[in-house]
Amino acid sequence: MADKNKPKLVKYEDNEWEFVFPPSIESEEVEENFFFGIEQLGKNDLVAETILKSLIYKNPFHLDAYAHLSIAFKNQEKTFESFLTAEKAYNLGKSLLPKKFDIKKDKLPWGYWDNRPFLRVCHTLGLEYQHRKEYQKAIDIYYEILQYNSDDNQGIRYLLLECLFLLKDYKKAEEFINKYPDDWSIDFLYGKLIIEILKDNKDVKTLLDEAIECNEFLPKEIIKTKHKAPSAGKFDEFGVVSGSVQEAFMYWNRNKKLYKNKKIIDFFKVNFKNS
Incomplete structure (x- = not known):
C-alpha cells in the first residue's frame, strides 16, 4: 500500500x-x-x-x-x-x-x-x-x-463509571468520581450517594439533597417493582432534558443491575419521602 x-x-x-x-x-x-x-x-x-x-x-x-x-x-x-x-x-x-x-x-x-x-x-x-x-x-x-x-x-467517563459499578469495584468508582469534583451529572451525583449507602454511611443528607436536586424522579424509579419507559418527552440540543423523568429512566436502565441492590432500594424506600 x-x-x-x-x-x-x-x-x-x-x-x-x-x-x-x-x-x-x-x-x-x-x-x-x-x-x-x-x-x-x-x-x-x-x-x-x-x-x-x-x-x-x-x-x-x-x-x-x-x-x-x-x-x-x-x-x-x-x-x-x-x-x-x-x-x-x-x-x-x-x-x-x-x-x-x-x-x-x-x-x-x-x-x-x-x-x-x-x-x-x-x-x-x-x-x-x-x-x-x-x-x-x-x-x-x-x-x-x-x-x-x-x-x-x-462522555466516556460515564461509561467507565458504569463498568466499575458492574464490577462492584466501589473503591475505584469512588476514586474515579473524586477526579471530577465539578461534574454535577446524574451519574456522578447519584454515584457518590450510592457508594456511601453501600458503605453504610448514615450521614448522607447533603449528598441525597444534591442528587435529588439534579433529578427528583430517580428515587421513584428505583423503588418501583415494575419499570416502564416513559413517553419520549422533550429533548434539548444535548438530547434528553437534564432533570427529566426520561433521564431518570434512561439512567436507571443503564445501571439497573446496580439499582437491584436491596440495600439501595431499601434506602430510597425509607428516605425518598423525607428528602
Missing part, C-alpha cells in the same frame, strides 16, 4: 497531535458516499453495510467507515462481525501512532476534527467489550481514551 494513502500524525504545541488523512479519504466523492452510508444506519443497515464495506475496500485506512460499519453489523445482530470490525479498526488506528507518541503526556484533542475517527473507533471497541461483559477490557479502553482526550467530549 502506497504511503500516500496512509494517514499520518503531526505534532503541535503542548504535546497535541492531529491525524492528517490523505486526499483519497477526504475527497468529496468519498465523503458524500460515507455520509449517505451513515444516514442509512437504523433505517437500512444492510445498505449501510454495503456502502461502508465498499469505502473500506477502496480506502483501507478510513477509520470512520470501520466505526460505523461495526454499528451497521450490530444493528443487524451480527455481533461477531461487529466486534471483529471494531477490534480491527482500533488496531489499525493504533498502528498509525508514531513510536515517539507518548500516551502518558501526548494528546489527541477532540477539537481537531481529524482526531475524531480514531477516538470514535476506540469508543466503539470499548462499547463492544462492555456489551460482551468484558468490563475490565472496556475500562482499559475508556481510560485510554481519557488519556488521549481529557476534555471527554464523548
Whole structure:
C-alpha cells in the first residue's frame, strides 16, 4: 500500500497531535458516499453495510467507515462481525501512532476534527467489550481514551463509571468520581450517594439533597417493582432534558443491575419521602 494513502500524525504545541488523512479519504466523492452510508444506519443497515464495506475496500485506512460499519453489523445482530470490525479498526488506528507518541503526556484533542475517527473507533471497541461483559477490557479502553482526550467530549467517563459499578469495584468508582469534583451529572451525583449507602454511611443528607436536586424522579424509579419507559418527552440540543423523568429512566436502565441492590432500594424506600 502506497504511503500516500496512509494517514499520518503531526505534532503541535503542548504535546497535541492531529491525524492528517490523505486526499483519497477526504475527497468529496468519498465523503458524500460515507455520509449517505451513515444516514442509512437504523433505517437500512444492510445498505449501510454495503456502502461502508465498499469505502473500506477502496480506502483501507478510513477509520470512520470501520466505526460505523461495526454499528451497521450490530444493528443487524451480527455481533461477531461487529466486534471483529471494531477490534480491527482500533488496531489499525493504533498502528498509525508514531513510536515517539507518548500516551502518558501526548494528546489527541477532540477539537481537531481529524482526531475524531480514531477516538470514535476506540469508543466503539470499548462499547463492544462492555456489551460482551468484558468490563475490565472496556475500562482499559475508556481510560485510554481519557488519556488521549481529557476534555471527554464523548462522555466516556460515564461509561467507565458504569463498568466499575458492574464490577462492584466501589473503591475505584469512588476514586474515579473524586477526579471530577465539578461534574454535577446524574451519574456522578447519584454515584457518590450510592457508594456511601453501600458503605453504610448514615450521614448522607447533603449528598441525597444534591442528587435529588439534579433529578427528583430517580428515587421513584428505583423503588418501583415494575419499570416502564416513559413517553419520549422533550429533548434539548444535548438530547434528553437534564432533570427529566426520561433521564431518570434512561439512567436507571443503564445501571439497573446496580439499582437491584436491596440495600439501595431499601434506602430510597425509607428516605425518598423525607428528602
